[in-house]
Amino acid sequence: MRVRGRIKRISGPLVIADNMAGIQMYEMVRVGEERLIGEVTRIKGDMAYLQVYESTTGLKPGDPVEGTGSPLSVELGPGLLGNIYDGVQRPLSSIIDYLNKIGSRRSIFVERGIDVSPLSRDKKWYFTPSALNTGDSVSSGDVIGIVQETGLIMHRVLLPPGIQGKVSWIAPEGSYSIVDPIAEIKVNGEVKEVYMMQRWPVRTPRPYRLKLEPSEPLITGIRIIDTLFPMAKGGTGMIPGGFGTGKTVTLHGLAQWSSANVIIYIGCGERGNEMTEVLERFPTYKDPWSGKPLMERTVLIANTSNMPVAAREASIYVGVTIAEYYRDMGYDVLLVADSTSRWAEALREIAGRLEEMPAEEGYPSYLASRLAEFYERAGRVKAYGSPERVGSVTLVGAVSPPGGDFTEPVTTHTRRFARVFWALDTSLAYRRHYPAINWISSYSAYIDTVSDWWSKNVDPEWKAYREEIMGILVRENELQEIVRLIGVESLDEKDKLILDVARMIKDGFLKQNAFDPVDAFSTPKKQFELMKLIIDYYRDATKKVEGGTPASRIKELLGRLYVDIVKARFSVPNEKLEMIYKLKKEALKAISSA
Amino acid sequence: MSSLYGIREYSRIAEIRGPLLIVEGVRKVSYDEIVEVELSDGSRRRGRVLDISNNIAVVQVFEGTTGITTTGTKVRFLGRALELPVSEDMLGRIFNGLGELIDGGPEIVAGEKYDINGSPINPAIRAYPEDFIQTGISAIDGMNTLVRGQKLPIFSGSGLPHNRLAVQIARQASVKGQNEEFAVIFAAIGIKYDDYIFFKKFFEETGALNRVAMFVNLADEPAMIRLVTPRVALTLAEYLAYEVGMHILVILTDMTNYAEALREISSAREEVPGRQGYPGYMYSDLASIYERAGRVHGKEGSITQIPILTMPNDDITHPIPDLTGYITEGQIVLSRDLYNKGIYPPINVLMSLSRLMKEGIGKGKTREDHSQVSDQLYAAYSRGVELRSLAAVIGEESLNVNDRKFLRFADLFEKKFLKQGIRENRDVETTLDIAWELFAELPEEELTNIKEETIKRYHPKHRADI
Numbered sequence A: 001m002r003v004r005g006r007i008k009r010i011s012g013p014l015v016i017a018d019n020m021a022g023i024q025m026y027e028m029v030r031v032g033e034e035r036l037i038g039e040v041t042r043i044k045g046d047m048a049y050l051q052v053y054e055s056t057t058g059l060k061p062g063d064p065v066e067g068t069g070s071p072l073s074v075e076l077g078p079g080l081l082g083n084i085y086d087g088v089q090r091p092l093s094s095i096i097d098y099l100n101k102i103g104s105r106r107s108i109f110v111e112r113g114i115d116v117s118p119l120s121r122d123k124k125w126y127f128t129p130s131a132l133n134t135g136d137s138v139s140s141g142d143v144i145g146i147v148q149e150t151g152l153i154m155h156r157v158l159l160p161p162g163i164q165g166k167v168s169w170i171a172p173e174g175s176y177s178i179v180d181p182i183a184e185i186k187v188n189g190e191v192k193e194v195y196m197m198q199r200w201p202v203r204t205p206r207p208y209r210l211k212l213e214p215s216e217p218l219i220t221g222i223r224i225i226d227t228l229f230p231m232a233k234g235g236t237g238m239i240p241g242g243f244g245t246g247k248t249v250t251l252h253g254l255a256q257w258s259s260a261n262v263i264i265y266i267g268c269g270e271r272g273n274e275m276t277e278v279l280e281r282f283p284t285y286k287d288p289w290s291g292k293p294l295m296e297r298t299v300l301i302a303n304t305s306n307m308p309v310a311a312r313e314a315s316i317y318v319g320v321t322i323a324e325y326y327r328d329m330g331y332d333v334l335l336v337a338d339s340t341s342r343w344a345e346a347l348r349e350i351a352g353r354l355e356e357m358p359a360e361e362g363y364p365s366y367l368a369s370r371l372a373e374f375y376e377r378a379g380r381v382k383a384y385g386s387p388e389r390v391g392s393v394t395l396v397g398a399v400s401p402p403g404g405d406f407t408e409p410v411t412t413h414t415r416r417f418a419r420v421f422w423a424l425d426t427s428l429a430y431r432r433h434y435p436a437i438n439w440i441s442s443y444s445a446y447i448d449t450v451s452d453w454w455s456k457n458v459d460p461e462w463k464a465y466r467e468e469i470m471g472i473l474v475r476e477n478e479l480q481e482i483v484r485l486i487g488v489e490s491l492d493e494k495d496k497l498i499l500d501v502a503r504m505i506k507d508g509f510l511k512q513n514a515f516d517p518v519d520a521f522s523t524p525k526k527q528f529e530l531m532k533l534i535i536d537y538y539r540d541a542t543k544k545v546e547g548g549t550p551a552s553r554i555k556e557l558l559g560r561l562y563v564d565i566v567k568a569r570f571s572v573p574n575e576k577l578e579m580i581y582k583l584k585k586e587a588l589k590a591i592s593s594a
Numbered sequence B: 001m002s003s004l005y006g007i008r009e010y011s012r013i014a015e016i017r018g019p020l021l022i023v024e025g026v027r028k029v030s031y032d033e034i035v036e037v038e039l040s041d042g043s044r045r046r047g048r049v050l051d052i053s054n055n056i057a058v059v060q061v062f063e064g065t066t067g068i069t070t071t072g073t074k075v076r077f078l079g080r081a082l083e084l085p086v087s088e089d090m091l092g093r094i095f096n097g098l099g100e101l102i103d104g105g106p107e108i109v110a111g112e113k114y115d116i117n118g119s120p121i122n123p124a125i126r127a128y129p130e131d132f133i134q135t136g137i138s139a140i141d142g143m144n145t146l147v148r149g150q151k152l153p154i155f156s157g158s159g160l161p162h163n164r165l166a167v168q169i170a171r172q173a174s175v176k177g178q179n180e181e182f183a184v185i186f187a188a189i190g191i192k193y194d195d196y197i198f199f200k201k202f203f204e205e206t207g208a209l210n211r212v213a214m215f216v217n218l219a220d221e222p223a224m225i226r227l228v229t230p231r232v233a234l235t236l237a238e239y240l241a242y243e244v245g246m247h248i249l250v251i252l253t254d255m256t257n258y259a260e261a262l263r264e265i266s267s268a269r270e271e272v273p274g275r276q277g278y279p280g281y282m283y284s285d286l287a288s289i290y291e292r293a294g295r296v297h298g299k300e301g302s303i304t305q306i307p308i309l310t311m312p313n314d315d316i317t318h319p320i321p322d323l324t325g326y327i328t329e330g331q332i333v334l335s336r337d338l339y340n341k342g343i344y345p346p347i348n349v350l351m352s353l354s355r356l357m358k359e360g361i362g363k364g365k366t367r368e369d370h371s372q373v374s375d376q377l378y379a380a381y382s383r384g385v386e387l388r389s390l391a392a393v394i395g396e397e398s399l400n401v402n403d404r405k406f407l408r409f410a411d412l413f414e415k416k417f418l419k420q421g422i423r424e425n426r427d428v429e430t431t432l433d434i435a436w437e438l439f440a441e442l443p444e445e446e447l448t449n450i451k452e453e454t455i456k457r458y459h460p461k462h463r464a465d466i
């Protein structure tokens, strides 16, 4: 029996309805004559407090409210990849088609009350069943067949969680829609139909067999990230920064270049044009790991800053549920959310309308636990079912602190749960030092986790070089303090050399232009060789300085080679690393006469 | 209660609080509905429903509640959200902040009515802005390029020449290879009469008045109307851009006054305040204005927005500029220091940014060297500025020869590149050539942001070789 009540009060995205006895917490509801989508966020007596995912303009007390009987859920199945959804998984491209079809003149807008299924019911997918026979025992998570979803991703059709039984029928190889049955499973004497599509409530994490430690780096091609503050597959990270410091460009970079199989990109309360940028570019950009168009591995969730705020709160959960679904197939998934601050603000706005007791800066007291729950959905896991599969969800969230102040609640709470901290620095951004990731205040908890991989796959000396480059940067930071007070001349020669080399590191290694075709993506090998070039030069130069040569003389001897070194990041393509070796030879030779 | 054509009238006012009326005994009132308030003397005001529960409506009165009494006042609910009738004939005319004609001219044949709140543009139908707009101003064209469909605010301080700059942009803005001019929609939000006259005169002088629609709410007019004015202006802009197919430049000034009005209404509603008393939803609210810029597939026109705001105490971290910067596609920041040095336009390029620049420049759009020149200008100027503060502590003579060159570069940059006349319209090639002249003052091996072949082609030294 569906619960039917009436609107009692409307205040922004919050609607209070009465006569709602029997409604469940977090149940999805339909509100008003236009049947707007909403969700129950509090129940008091026979009153339900609803957050409505569309504009509430025009709703009236007395309008009907109807329960749907189930919590807010997403549709999971082939057809997700390459798609763009709003915060409650309404398909934004299909909405345009739909509005055009009905002859709407306002088809460029997202109007209210539009009901279009997230996944196409008409499209046929070519399904190849697993080697299963009638009578075989199967349980949830088992791969019952495969579908080539895009050129890049083989969709493994999984038996939904909670099903265990014997196969009574499995569809032969062929084309099916997601609502055609593809198997029948006998569960306790009852036959259940299985489809390529399943539903899952977004606020409940999908189950897995076992959580594993992250072990491999998620290579991003961004040097300061991979080399200095690495991310691991299944890890968590945050990227806080004031406006214009480079959060979005960095997240776009991660979405473009990362060594993940599937990317979930959530535009949470940010600009419409940034979603457009992904939509327009990704189909034409190639995945550096497979050469296929990037859109084939990407799902976009868009709740732009002018779209309804309640759906912003939901968008994060919609995204992470889709991420878990591909993880369960055995894929490495990267989810980026730009920006989690807007999600937190949505939470604050709704809490405020519910007249809940605010904690710091008006945020509800459960902000921290919600953040914890979200980041807890990251991880590398062994999935349920056979064949055995290991997949991961890596979560990276942008944080937009008011006034760029990192002591505000969202930044401070997120720091407790994210293990990589890429701190963006306004003063670096003003100088156009991009990425403006501050190398002193950033950190990664995965350095030891990934160093095995680097020494096996790139160079056994990776960790030693990394430490040396960090050492120079830390020392330079101390020296700058002194220089600001008394100038460079009072430093000793070794310290002057450090200043010179640090500039080389900053200009030639840390800076990375996301829009330069050569510079934007560095292979691990190129990253290492650039680092080695500078450090080997530094080691030789240090010996000369210790032997009495002034740092300025070393710089003179290096001459124009200095420019060649700092330009190598954009003048040496990934596949021409011999240019770096040659450069190093010349540089070491140039200073050898000192 | 009386009901006529969906209009319902009530007169039980339970409370008057700030700009709010609490009306009791109402029925079938909808959220965001428009209200007409008739005072006992027969005068009328407009308002809007902010909160509605069973039979109590909270109404915000745009013109304020001064003089309203709890008895003898009639409140009419008009059965619709605030709408603006739009038409092409609105260009060349002047309206008040609610969109009502005030220039004394002939009535406009009313076109279709649109809800002033608009609807969010579907992100899947947006077209990424990429048409270079030449403003003729070097600091903008060279380093913070504006493109058609962008929202690029001017962050100013009181007394700084933001109006002059806005006007210069409006006068000079052109898209290469197209002689179609922008139509301008100008929204005055709580500005002083002088400022209004400054803009009006400018539009008259340039003969542009017939391509301009002005929506005017002055400083001495009711503050609550300010919440409506930018929306009314953008409703017309959307009509002209997406239905008529025109390229529209929208100037909104001063968004600080808008935000103040928002704070006022929020505190009257006794909402939990966010930072510095501004409501927690100010980000989303501002976004519902700023995001009404852009281009879409399948439509000719575009909306380019230049909001102007004055930063309280010149503080860029104040919630108004801060939240704006988080929404807009960059910002042009004016600097009091440069202004005091006599530099016009006093644009602090280091704090300024155009996020859409990269798509609007380069070969075929401006010139192939553009992005490298811009990067190099930033690198060299920021180094010069840093050395300037170092030199102030340790003395210029303690800097080495190289560093002194950067110091000089920073000065030259401000005097030759930034500074220009209020009627000086530089084309982008001139802007880039000035930059190269400045680069010639630096040792060539310091031009680390520019590729070798670009230096060969554009550096004055090599050009002279040819």
Ligand SMILES: Nc1ncnc2c1ncn2[C@@H]1O[C@H](COP(=O)(O)OP(=O)(O)O)[C@@H](O)[C@H]1O
Pocket (backbone or CB within 6 Å): A241, A242, A243, A244, A245, A246, A247, A248, A249, A250, A434, A435, A436, A512, A513, A514, A515, B353, B354, B355, B356
């Ligand atoms: N790695 C980078 N390479 C080149 N430019 C960058 C890079 N990171 C940021 N930028 C510049 O900074 C601007 C602002 O970056 P963005 O990521 O949009 O900032 P945020 O999301 O933090 O507000 C971009 O438009 C671009 O011009």
Ligand SMILES: [Mg+2]
Pocket (backbone or CB within 6 Å): A247, A248, A249, A270, A338
């Ligand atoms: Mg951003």
